[in-house]
Amino acid sequence: GENVEQHPSTLSVQEGDSAVIKCTYSDSASNYFPWYKQELGKRPQLIIDIRSNVGEKKDQRIAVTLNKTAKHFSLHITETQPEDSAVYFCAAESTGNMLTFGGGTRLMVKP
């Protein structure tokens, strides 16, 4: 089955700096890669996703890149703000619409 590794597990940045979170996956058939943000005690919420026919996608301060050959994808947050502090999860979808999640990255943005 699919296996998703996520790094780093914790990330501390100064407000205004950029943050990068990286994930690798094992199943070359995976074709959909969402990123979820989960604030403490709340539900995971989709913030951006990318499909395998696209190499990069951007939405305001958030961007995701995908390298299918190397089987890795990354989340980039620019001009970080304190409200970006949360746990971020990457995921990969293999056959049957099933998501496998990474272990999560706790992002702390210091004002």
Add this chain to the structure above:
Amino acid sequence: EAGVAQSPRYKIIEKRQSVAFWCNPISGHATLYWYQQILGQGPKLLIQFQNNGVVDDSQLPKDRFSAERLKGVDSTLKIQPAKLEDSAVYLCASSYSNNEQFFGPGTRLTVL
């Protein structure tokens, strides 16, 4: 649009007791998922339904966990008997056809 509803939000039980969780997906979403999220980890898929049929339950501990979605809408997840290691947040999610999964608020289970 109403989101995914789950109940109860919190549950505390003794080990070896039984517990059931309920999920009501977003209207029109044919696919429903149950995930287990242990503290400090990512969600792990337990079971996926397409309408009232099971698509995948390969990670469901079938000796103690069961789930059903009899009419293709609401779903229940049951644990019987519960073990200490079942303490986690149980998340329900639903999706239509464009891959995005919408999560409910979860049920936090504590097994003592």
